[in-house]
Amino acid sequence: MSSTLTEVRRPAAATVTAADRRRKPLRKARTFYLFVAPWLLGFIGLTVFPLGYAFWLSLTDSDGLSPRTHFVGFENYVEIFHDPLTLSSLAKTGLFALVTVPLSILAGLLLAVMLNQPIRGRGLLRALIYLPAVVPPVGAALTFRLIFDRDAGAANGILSGLGANPITWLVDPNVRYVLYALVLWGCGGAMIISLAGLQDIPRELLEAAQVDGASYWQSFTRIIVPLLSPVILFQVINGVIASLQSFAPLLLSSGSLSGAGTVPQGNYLYMIHVFAQYFSASRFGYASAMLWMLFAAILLVTLVIIKVSARTVFYTVEPEGKK
Amino acid sequence: MTTPTPGLSRRRFLALTGAAAGGAFAVGCSPASSTNTPAAAAGTSSSAKGAVTVMSQSGEFGPKEAKAASQALGLTVKTVEYDLTKLTAMLASGNPPDVVRGMGATDTAYLAAREVAVDLDPYFAKSTLIKADDIDPVNDLWRFDGQKQGAGPRYGFAKDYSQDAMLWYNSALFDAAKVPHPNSAEPLSFDELLDLGRRLTKRQGAKVSAYGLNANGLSLFVTLCGMTASAGGKVLADDLASVDLTSPEALRAITWYLDYAKAGIGPTVLNPDPNGWDGPTFQAGRMAIATDGYWFGGLFGGDAKNAKLAHLLPAPQFGTGTRISPCYGATGLWMPKAGKNKDAAWAVMEWFLAGDPAKARAAGGWGIPPLKSLQKLMPQTQPFQKEAYQVQQAEQKYFSVMTFTPYVRLDAIDAIVGRELPKAIKGTTSAAQFADTLTTQINAQLADGKKRLR
Secondary structure, three states: OHHHHHHHHHHHHHHHHHHHHHHHHHHHHHHHHHHHHHHHHHHHHHHHHHHHHHHHHHOEOOOOOOOOOOEOOOHHHHHHOOOHHHHHHHHHHHHHHHHHHHHHHHHHHHHHHHOOOOOOOHHHHHHHHHHHHHOOHHHHHHHHHHHOOOOOOHHHHHHHHOOOOOOOOOOOOOHHHHHHHHHHHOOHHHHHHHHHHHHOOOHHHHHHHHHOOOOHHHHHHHHHHHHHHHHHHHHHHHHHHHHHOOOHHHHHHHOOOOOHHHOOHHHOOHHHHHHHHHHOOOOHHHHHHHHHHHHHHHHHHHHHHHHHHHHHOOOOOOOOOOO | OOOOOOOOOHHHHHHHHHHHHHHHHHHHOOOOOOOOOOOOOOOOOOOOOOEEEEEEOOOOOOHHHHHHHHHHHOOEEEEEEOOHHHHHHHHHOOOOOOEEEEEHHHHHHHHHHOOOEOOOHHHHHOOOOOOHHHEOHHHHHHEEOOOOEEEEEEOEEEOOEOOOOOEEEEHHHHHHOOOOOOOOOOOOEHHHHHHHHHHHOEEEOOEEEEEOOEOOOOOHHHHHHHHHHHOOOOOEOOOOOOEOOOOHHHHHHHHHHHHHHHHOOOOEOOEOOOOOOHHHHHHOOOEOEEEOOHHHHHHOOOOHHHHOOEEEEOOOEOOOOOOOEEEOOOEEEEOEOOOOOHHHHHHHHHHHHHOHHHHHHHHHOOOEOOEHHHHHHOOOOOHHHHHHHHHHHHHHHHEEEOOOOOOOOHHHHHHHHHHHHHHHHHOOOOHHHHHHHHHHHHHHHHHHHHHHOO
């Protein structure tokens, strides 16, 4: 009797398991998309739609004001490749990203490693170093303008005290270095992210390396950096995107978003040119085309970084989707 | 742990959408455009009731003035700080403020040609506060007939005006440098002015502790146009579609400015004034001569220290026999066509431009009132005010205006000047090359603007 019951139950149990197995991925996917739905809806409403609208604008000669707008096809896109100012601003932006992204990440990592040591007052030091990262960019830029003013700034005050001649910091070519300093000033953000990554590294691994006779440098390069590589990748992608869209030179030069025309040529980055095209030249069509090109460039750069990172980034936990 | 989802993994999905969001953020920040015809339906609101939004500078029409307007007119008046970026975005999205600050001299043609501003003639016709025969001719800067400024419908009205190439000097800095005070009855020549600037500049080592002169004025391009006119030439062609900065007269103006900039005696694009404008620098005794019109005297009415030191001078000249003293601003208010509450907006404009605030501005010395009947209120109680009034009255004979192009914004031209100027100041390019480059680049902008207005 009992064996009969068992025989009856077994196929039923087997059917439920098979259905579960089929439904599980669907349920997981549904849950995933349900969770991301609010963001997705916002993305469609606030990003995809404006993106489409900007694309349409990029095919016109709109000045944003006049009712007389003409369809010009891809004329604006063609102009981008012939506009020396656009091309030079793009090159400057690339250089800006190449310099500031690695510098910020390295500075943040260095500070994180130092402040991960058991030193006195490290909580205070962490807070002090992180503080500039929470200062609003406009405030930071205005402060830098005051510090680096030629005649009344503290930087030249110190130089004068040392008997050196004052430097005109806020114009070409020196303004570029002030901009780099301004970006590096906020490296506390990178430090916090790296610090979180460092604290996630299992202590046993480092102790085992120590027992095996590894030096600190060996532990750093063979254990810490590989284990931090996903965190570094995150910072690289975000840093590149942020630097390609940077408005910092504008704030540094004029303290407001209306002064795109006053930015020195050394700091005349791509987004400053976009802003000048929109709000000084009123060339909404051309500026929209420039933004679409930037969008494409960001996508391309991000894809390249992700592709390259597949060989250099080490995950302690296999990322989902990878067999 | 793996997920048997084929194709796009979640990690990849998040990475790509993150990248897309980053890029799209850049594209998405483009303001929406009103390529549609502005909603200018007649009779949108016929009663002077409801809410009015005024975009102006807080020092001119701020919350205090909004509150006074609300009480005086029975309306809800709100203010938005003037910002060209914000204004452009608001206009482009078809949701502009009801009343906007603007510079009649340089904004009118641009706004009118793009059909953005309301033709105010019907409002002026029925105004109880502003009568046609009481309107100062300076307000013609707010008129444009499609071809030229000064004729056609009125698109705005000045709140006050000045002859903006005039000079203010700080007598304490003259005394400290043992330089005799200039004669306020006669204009300085530009050469004399440059010489004064050099002698009055105070240096501490290689640093400038007090500027001798600020020659920039409201905008370098319009300043150069004014100087060219003083030299007997003109920059903008009659059809307003091209400029020529390579003429001998324009070159004379450019060469003078480059001499000023190279001398390091005042703010330039290479050594900007950290205060951003002349007021605080002059009041702090760090600027001997400032290029500002009569309105600048409003700063000293309540500043006893500077009231004893500040003096107004006529606009400098090149001495070619053509004495001019231009108005570059005629700053005032206009109404966007897409504004939602035009009757109420006009009520606010009328109150601010001809009502009690206008009287207060006139009495405070903040520029010359745009209504003749208010000009008798210009202050003469303090000695500096009396002196400034007399100098201003004498200067009025040489009043002139300069037509501006409808094809580009002044900001766009100033951006070109600002971009090319550093090379000329540093000597990388000559004055002639600088003039040539400016002419080419500005003309390209004008041609593009003209093409888009077809």
